[in-house]
Amino acid sequence: MDTSPQDCAADLLEVVPLIMRGVRAEVRRDRTPELSMPQFRALSFVERHEGSTLTEVAQFLGLTLPTASKMMDGLVDAGYVQRAPDRRDRRKIKLHLSTEGQQIHEAILLQAREFLASRLQHLDPNILGDIRTSLRVLRTVFEPVSVPGEAVGAA
Amino acid sequence: MDTSPQDCAADLLEVVPLIMRGVRAEVRRDRTPELSMPQFRALSFVERHEGSTLTEVAQFLGLTLPTASKMMDGLVDAGYVQRAPDRRDRRKIKLHLSTEGQQIHEAILLQAREFLASRLQHLDPNILGDIRTSLRVLRTVFEPVSVPGEAVGAA
DNA sequence: TATTGTTATACTCTATAACTATA
DNA sequence: TATAGTTATAGAGTATAACAATA
Numbered sequence: 017m018d019t020s021p022q023d024c025a026a027d028l029l030e031v032v033p034l035i036m037r038g039v040r041a042e043v044r045r046d047r048t049p050e051l052s053m054p055q056f057r058a059l060s061f062v063e064r065h066e067g068s069t070l071t072e073v074a075q076f077l078g079l080t081l082p083t084a085s086k087m088m089d090g091l092v093d094a095g096y097v098q099r100a101p102d103r104r105d106r107r108k109i110k111l112h113l114s115t116e117g118q119q120i121h122e123a124i125l126l127q128a129r130e131f132l133a134s135r136l137q138h139l140d141p142n143i144l145g146d147i148r149t150s151l152r153v154l155r156t157v158f159e160p161v162s163v164p165g166e167a168v169g170a171a
Numbered sequence: 172m173d174t175s176p177q178d179c180a181a182d183l184l185e186v187v188p189l190i191m192r193g194v195r196a197e198v199r200r201d202r203t204p205e206l207s208m209p210q211f212r213a214l215s216f217v218e219r220h221e222g223s224t225l226t227e228v229a230q231f232l233g234l235t236l237p238t239a240s241k242m243m244d245g246l247v248d249a250g251y252v253q254r255a256p257d258r259r260d261r262r263k264i265k266l267h268l269s270t271e272g273q274q275i276h277e278a279i280l281l282q283a284r285e286f287l288a289s290r291l292q293h294l295d296p297n298i299l300g301d302i303r304t305s306l307r308v309l310r311t312v313f314e315p316v317s318v319p320g321e322a323v324g325a326a
Numbered sequence: 327t328a329t330t331g332t333t334a335t336a337c338t339c340t341a342t343a344a345c346t347a348t349a
Numbered sequence: 350t351a352t353a354g355t356t357a358t359a360g361a362g363t364a365t366a367a368c369a370a371t372a
Contacts, residue, residue: 024299025287027306028190029280033212034313035187037233050364052338057188071353078192083340085355090338107348107353125184132180135312143308144179150305151182153298157290158189207361225331238363240332245361262330262371 035132042131043124051124054079055091059113059121062097067110069102076160096120190287197286198279206279209234210246214268214276217252222265224257231315251275 044050051059054077061076062068074084088111091097096117102108113121136144199205206214209232216231217223229239243266246252251272257263268276291299 018296019300019303020296021288021291021294021299022284024291024303024306025284027303027310028287029194029283031306031310031313032187032190032194033208034315035183035309036191038313039184039187041233050338052363053188054339069353078196079339080341081354082342082356087339089355102353105349105353109354128184129177129180132183133176136176136179139176139308139312141173141175143305144176145174146301147305147308148174148179148182150298150302151179151186153294153302154190155182155186157294158186158193160189205361209362226329234362235364236331237333237365242362244332260330260372264331 038131038135039128042128045127051120054087056121056124058084058087058091059096059117060125062111062113063118063121066112069108069110071108073111091117193286193290194283197283200282206275209242211276211279213239213242213246214251214272215280217266218268218273218276221267222255224263224265226263228266246272 040053043053043056057077058073061073065072070084070088071081073079073088074081077084079087088097088099092099095114098112098114099109100112102110136147139147195208198208198211212232213228216228220227225239225243226236228234228243229236232239234242243252243254247254250269253267253269254264255267257265291302294302
């Protein structure tokens with residue numbers, strides 16, 4: 017099938033929120049205390065970028081610094097994240113996941129994946145492959161241009 | 172490419188929030204007053220299902236009734252939505268978009284589509300077609316099972 | 327008795343503005 | 350002077366519980 021970026025954009029705008037709604041419900045389900053979607057994404061980021069700074073998390077999530085700071089308060093209070101000063105630049109703090117933080121992140125990740133997989137399970141494997149190919153392209157196009165945590169050496 | 176629902180689910184969980192972040196920023200950008208993502212989606216739903224009830228909107232958005240009611244307060248105050256009693260069943264209210272509501276919905280829709288299209292514009296048309304095919308499948312899988320507004324006659 | 331919607335209350339998410347500490 | 354982060358404040362988004370009106 018041949019199509020225009022505009023058509024594709026229109027479809028994306030309808031389908032992406034539908035998927036997001038399901039994921040959000042799953043992330044929050046049956047959990048005390050609940051973890052919000054942004055908190056879960058923050059956990060994912062810190063897990064993947066151990067020792068990243070608050071500014072990096074805020075940039076990745078598309079949040080302001082005060083918002084990210086407050087969200088981290090919640091995660092620190094819950095015992096999922098630890099703050100540690102950066103000796104090289106004492107204005108910065110480095111963020112780390114606690115064991116508990118790793119565990120809850122893993123649990124939610126698996127639960128959300130299971131939910132998505134359950135919806136996908138009756139699809140033909142070839143179609144699943146096509147979807148993954150599409151997702152790989154979409155990722156390159158919508159990924160933030162730079163994730164500073166990846167290139168700390170230069171900073 | 173051949174793959175499992177689990178692999179596909181894992182990719183979805185990473186890519187969908189990335190796209191969502193961009194869309195959200197675009198919906199809220201340069202607007203007074205800002206329209207939140209849920210408000211925009213509510214406007215979309217009412218536009219597509221004129222005269223739908225609050226319960227239907229809440230179900231579509233995955234919100235509780237009180238939350239949907241409060242959100243509608245905001246849209247009504249802003250002059251974008253009108254509430255009208257249902258003569259057949261006076262517990263219900265029917266929701267309608269005002270001209271202003273239609274205009275702002277259209278404006279935001281076009282702006283969000285343009286943002287997405289700008290990210291997609293350098294992709295090969297065949298790849299865009301593949302993405303649309305994938306989105307069509309994903310829509311069938313994640314769409315709410317029934318949108319009551321579609322079958323009011325039976326109710 | 328069940329359904330539709332609102333009100334009351336509380337907590338999180340988010341932003342802007344003002345501030346502290348460090349570079 | 351600029352950057353990293355927090356605090357103060359305010360408004361929206363969300364939920365549960367309790368309520369009113371209607372079926």
